[in-house]
Amino acid sequence: xLGKQIKNAVASRNAxxxxxxxxEAAGSKKAMNRRDYLKTTAIGVAGxxxxxxxxxxxxxxxxxxxxxxxxxxxxxxxxxxQDRAVDLFVERVNKLSGxxxxxxxxxxxVLLGIGETFRGVGNGVADLAVTASIYHRGIVPVGEYLWAxxxxxxxxxxxxxxxxxxxxxxxxxxxxxxxxxxxHLAYTCSDEWGAMVSTRPxxxxxxxxxxxxxxxxxxxxxxVKNGASIVxxxxxxxxxxxxxxxxxxxAFGAPDAWAxxxxxxxxxxxxxxxxxxxxxxxxIMNLNTYNEMPADLQEVMLSAARVFNLDITALTIPTDVRGxxxxxxxxxxxxxxxxxxxxxxxxxxxxxxxxxxxxxPHIDKMIDIYTAAREMYKSYYGPKQLPV
Numbered sequence: 001x002l003g004k005q006i007k008n009a010v011a012s013r014n015a016x017x018x019x020x021x022x023x024e025a026a027g028s029k030k031a032m033n034r035r036d037y038l039k040t041t042a043i044g045v046a047g048x049x050x051x052x053x054x055x056x057x058x059x060x061x062x063x064x065x066x067x068x069x070x071x072x073x074x075x076x077x078x079x080x081x082q083d084r085a086v087d088l089f090v091e092r093v094n095k096l097s098g099x100x101x102x103x104x105x106x107x108x109x110v111l112l113g114i115g116e117t118f119r120g121v122g123n124g125v126a127d128l129a130v131t132a133s134i135y136h137r138g139i140v141p142v143g144e145y146l147w148a149x150x151x152x153x154x155x156x157x158x159x160x161x162x163x164x165x166x167x168x169x170x171x172x173x174x175x176x177x178x179x180x181x182x183x184h185l186a187y188t189c190s191d192e193w194g195a196m197v198s199t200r201p202x203x204x205x206x207x208x209x210x211x212x213x214x215x216x217x218x219x220x221x222x223x224v225k226n227g228a229s230i231v232x233x234x235x236x237x238x239x240x241x242x243x244x245x246x247x248x249x250x251a252f253g254a255p256d257a258w259a260x261x262x263x264x265x266x267x268x269x270x271x272x273x274x275x276x277x278x279x280x281x282x283x284i285m286n287l288n289t290y291n292e293m294p295a296d297l298q299e300v301m302l303s304a305a306r307v308f309n310l311d312i313t314a315l316t317i318p319t320d321v322r323g324x325x326x327x328x329x330x331x332x333x334x335x336x337x338x339x340x341x342x343x344x345x346x347x348x349x350x351x352x353x354x355x356x357x358x359x360x361p362h363i364d365k366m367i368d369i370y371t372a373a374r375e376m377y378k379s380y381y382g383p384k385q386l387p388v
Contacts, residue, residue: 031107064100065102069104070127071106074130074253075107079253080315089283096304100297101301111126114135117129117284121285121286122180130281130282133147137217141362142176142362142366145356147279148279150222150346150349152276152350153277153381155278155381157313159373164187169366173282178287182285184282188280188282193252193275193278195273197263198248199269202269205223208227209228211227213229213231216251225348231246238263242266255326256316259322262330264331264332269332270332272337354367
């Protein structure tokens with residue numbers, strides 16, 4: 001049965017291929033903040049008009065210096081792993097291209113709000129973005145599930161690498177984005193998601209009844225089923241929203257993020273574990289710009305984006321260790337949800353995911369891929385588990 005499921009997932013892939021700390025970081029060192037950006041806007045507009053007059057030939061494309069604007073949705077918020085990983089990405093692109101690509105990073109909300117990022121990249125307001133597909137689920141519905149399916153066993157990068165590169169997920173992603181003039185360069189295993197900060201103790205999911213919670217996707221549907229009300233706001237506004245009682249609890253990032261945002265100042269409780277060991281974020285690029293690049297520079301962008309995934313994944317380990325300590329030292333109490341509650345939630349969330357079959361072809365293909373991958377995980381990792 002597992003062999004047949006994997007064969008079906010690979011067939012879907014082939015079909016797709018044949019169709020057209022108290023961290024007070026000020027942000028990425030190479031980031032452009034809003035004040036500096038506004039000072040240069042007038043000059044940039046004048047230059048853009050002149051540049052638009054000529055269509056570059058292949059020879060000019062080879063010799064051209066590509067100046068790209070990168071909108072990062074999470075730098076400048078105090079999340080050390082994000083700031084450091086983006087700095088490394090900017091440097092790596094420059095080195096690999098021999099200086100032919102220069103990337104300027106813009107901190108969160110400078111060029112584009114998080115809900116504007118996908119369309120903004122497609123329209124060329126930004127050339128690149130570090131973002132998450134959940135924020136453009138209204139444009140590309142499969143984006144919700146590409147971002148996270150609660151309790152799907154994404155516990156290590158090599159498992160997701162197999163799904164992404166060899167079972168058709170990469171092709172599905174790019175096919176879904178192409179009509180919007182967006183190139184999906186690479187996924188990134190951002191960090192754990194779904195461990196929640198709360199102003200109230202939560203020991204069963206029924207305790208969410210009457211609470212105002214920030215959450216997304218199927219996880220939000222589960223919380224609503226348990227009586228919560230969902231409030232959607234950008235991650236950078238969570239502190240103020242809890243402080244002003246717009247929210248009672250929130251899911252956003254990992255301990256590094258919560259510590260950097262100083263959530264221990266206003267939330268007493270940290271509800272564990274996360275429902276997504278890694279939430280899947282991404283690097284996207286304007287498709288026209290990508291297609292205009294010569295092949296060697298396209299490969300620079302693809303390779304640098306893939307290494308960015310390793311950087312961010314590795315950086316989350318030490319930064320989250322420090323983050324947990326900062327939260328504990330700040331008086332935040334950790335509550336571990338009982339196994340029985342987790343099993344109940346996991347079963348409900350998986351059944352909710354597969355109930356989406358028939359909604360649209362991209363979602364059907366993703367259900368096929370994840371169903372096969374889930375069985376593969378059980379068959380491969382079960383016998384390899386070691387006691388801790």
